Amino acid sequence: xxxxxxxxxxxxxxxxxxxxxxxxxxxxxxxxxxxxxxxxxxxxxxxxxxxxxxxxxxxxxxxxxxxxxxxxxxxxxxxxxxxxxxxxxxxxxxxxxxxxxxxxxxxxxxxxxxxxxxxxxxxxxxxxxxxxxxxxxxxxxxxxxxxxxxxxxxxxxxxxxxxxxxxxxxxxxxxxxxxxxxxxxxxxxxxxxxxxxxxxxxxxxxxxxxxxxxxxxxxxxxxxxxxxxxxxxxxxxxxxxxxxxxxxxxxxxxxxxxxxxxxxxxxxxxxxxxxxxxxxxxxxxxxxxxxxxxxxxxxxxxxxxxxxxxxxxxx
Amino acid sequence: xxxxxxxxxxxxxxxxxxxxxxxxxxxxxxxxxxxxxxxxxxxxxxxxxxxxxxxxxxxxxxxxxxxxxxxxxxxxxxxxxxxxxxxxxxxxxxxxxxxxxxxxxxxxxxxxxxxxxxxxxxxxxxxxxxxxxxxxxxxxxxxxxxxxxxxxxxxxxxxxxxxxxxxxxxxxxxxxxxxxxxxxxxxxxxxxxxxxxxxxxxxxxxxxxxxxxxxxxxxxxxxxxxxxxxxxxxxxxxxxxxxxxxxxxxxxxx
Numbered sequence: 316x317x318x319x320x321x322x323x324x325x326x327x328x329x330x331x332x333x334x335x336x337x338x339x340x341x342x343x344x345x346x347x348x349x350x351x352x353x354x355x356x357x358x359x360x361x362x363x364x365x366x367x368x369x370x371x372x373x374x375x376x377x378x379x380x381x382x383x384x385x386x387x388x389x390x391x392x393x394x395x396x397x398x399x400x401x402x403x404x405x406x407x408x409x410x411x412x413x414x415x416x417x418x419x420x421x422x423x424x425x426x427x428x429x430x431x432x433x434x435x436x437x438x439x440x441x442x443x444x445x446x447x448x449x450x451x452x453x454x455x456x457x458x459x460x461x462x463x464x465x466x467x468x469x470x471x472x473x474x475x476x477x478x479x480x481x482x483x484x485x486x487x488x489x490x491x492x493x494x495x496x497x498x499x500x501x502x503x504x505x506x507x508x509x510x511x512x513x514x515x516x517x518x519x520x521x522x523x524x525x526x527x528x529x530x531x532x533x534x535x536x537x538x539x540x541x542x543x544x545x546x547x548x549x550x551x552x553x554x555x556x557x558x559x560x561x562x563x564x565x566x567x568x569x570x571x572x573x574x575x576x577x578x579x580x581x582x583x584x585x586x587x588x589x590x591x592x593x594x595x596x597x598x599x600x601x602x603x604x605x606x607x608x609x610x611x612x613x614x615x616x617x618x619x620x621x622x623x624x625x626x627x628x629x630x
Numbered sequence: 631x632x633x634x635x636x637x638x639x640x641x642x643x644x645x646x647x648x649x650x651x652x653x654x655x656x657x658x659x660x661x662x663x664x665x666x667x668x669x670x671x672x673x674x675x676x677x678x679x680x681x682x683x684x685x686x687x688x689x690x691x692x693x694x695x696x697x698x699x700x701x702x703x704x705x706x707x708x709x710x711x712x713x714x715x716x717x718x719x720x721x722x723x724x725x726x727x728x729x730x731x732x733x734x735x736x737x738x739x740x741x742x743x744x745x746x747x748x749x750x751x752x753x754x755x756x757x758x759x760x761x762x763x764x765x766x767x768x769x770x771x772x773x774x775x776x777x778x779x780x781x782x783x784x785x786x787x788x789x790x791x792x793x794x795x796x797x798x799x800x801x802x803x804x805x806x807x808x809x810x811x812x813x814x815x816x817x818x819x820x821x822x823x824x825x826x827x828x829x830x831x832x833x834x835x836x837x838x839x840x841x842x843x844x845x846x847x848x849x850x851x852x853x854x855x856x857x858x859x860x861x862x863x864x865x866x867x868x869x870x871x872x873x874x875x876x877x878x879x880x881x882x883x884x
Contacts, residue, residue: 499741504733509723517736
């Protein structure tokens with residue numbers, strides 16, 4: 316990926332197109348799980364840019380997801396039928412693509428609005444402000460009747476398919492990795508390691524944080540759009556604080572700033588509750604217990620294998 | 631005479647009722663090695679923080695190469711050509727030695743976010759140029775064998791050196807060193823003195839050295855300013871300073 320990023324991108328997109336032809340042969344339950352895994356990869360990898368690479372602890376990812384979900388659902392439900400009556404085939408796909416972009420764009424704009432004032436804060440304080448933002452979005456959506464209020468939006472067309480989820484998951488991974496594996500992008504890591512030193516090296520730390528926030532919010536918005544068009548109904552409860560925590564856990568468990576680990580953690584943590592379904596009411600207890608055990612035994616991240624190389628002492 | 635690179639003009643800074651630095655006039659010429667000394671709490675580090683933009687002067691102004699820099703952010707001051715090191719080393723610990731220096735090239739990059747995504751010819755070209763220049767710098771300072779180590783795993787002396795290399799990568803015209811000899815033994819101090827002299831000559835830059843260690847300051851500085859209670863009590867060549875009665879009373883001791 317680092318060496319031939321464009322080849323990787325084109326190859327991966329071709330694979331996405333290929334696998335999407337397999338979708339009709341899959342059991343609908345498995346397909347649903349796979350799509351959820353893909354959406355969670357988009358969410359976790361994009362949040363990793365802010366929480367992992369840039370070191371800014373954000374707890375508001377579900378808020379951006381909600382904005383994207385509502386914006387894109389509102390577009391396909393209310394605007395699209397008026398603009399493209401009798402749409403079918405390719406046109407519906409294009410409508411869906413536009414809806415997703417709209418959702419991502421509005422979420423990114425929200426990223427600027429939230430980011431610009433709050434990124435002067437650090438650590439715990441930033442976490443609290445982003446948490447507050449997520450809750451504000453949820454409460455606002457509850458009280459806007461034209462967006463369904465507490466009932467949410469229903470009857471959203473099932474546009475999300477394996478192709479779109481794969482494409483967006485691959486794009487998210489590409490965008491984040493291509494960014495941090497550049498001289499410009501090393502600045503994100505510098506901000507994380509030592510903000511004062513980064514400033515002294517001429518890095519505009521606020522600008523870097525806002526870029527990270529906006530890119531991350533954009534993909535959270537996309538993920539929201541995919542989620543809405545997968546579940547067919549969305550309500551404010553689905554984007555509460557717990558949703559943000561779930562994504563943060565994926566990032567921490569995968570190992571901060573370790574995209575490969577975060578992808579694996581997103582897969583694992585989406586599959587785990589499904590695998591535990593047979594034990595019914597103990598499911599979430601076991602899930603939580605496993606999280607605690609994992610954090611105690613591998614605090615550096617489940618999939619973080621890079622050890623510190625021993626320093627070579629000069630005589 | 632307008633050959634002053636850095637000019638502090640009647641700078642005063644107060645923290646509440648405390649006047650940390652009072653009415654300070656201080657200049658540094660191009661390609662000059664100047665020392666700033668004084669007892670603990672004399673305001674040396676405050677002066678340092680004023681120049682680098684961490685604090686802003688309550689009164690007075692600071693000029694660098696004819697531009698006022700007294701109201702700028704630290705990163706803007708770096709882009710004007712003032713680079714610094716820190717008293718307690720502040721490298722990017724979890725980045726490699728190579729990346730620590732690479733980050734500092736950021737100021738002179740043409741490519742930004744969109745180039746990193748598009749990855750065209752110009753981007754590849756620039757990444758290669760940066761990489762070559764980083765290696766060149768590492769070679770000059772004998773750090774090329776450590777390029778893939780985490781900065782936090784370097785021995786202390788190498789960390790100090792890497793911090794200077796990183797500062798030089800921003801292509802400064804003036805380098806500010808904050809107590810670089812802190813925690814060094816006699817041999818390391820000698821190496822440090824050679825290093826500072828070498829940096830000044832090789833890169834043709836001015837150096838401001840804030841330092842406690844008399845051996846180092848007297849050994850390499852062309853000019854020394856002495857602070858006491860935020861007031862400049864003396865300025866001159868090392869010999870003048872050594873025999874100045876005020877300095878002896880306040881700092882050097884009988």
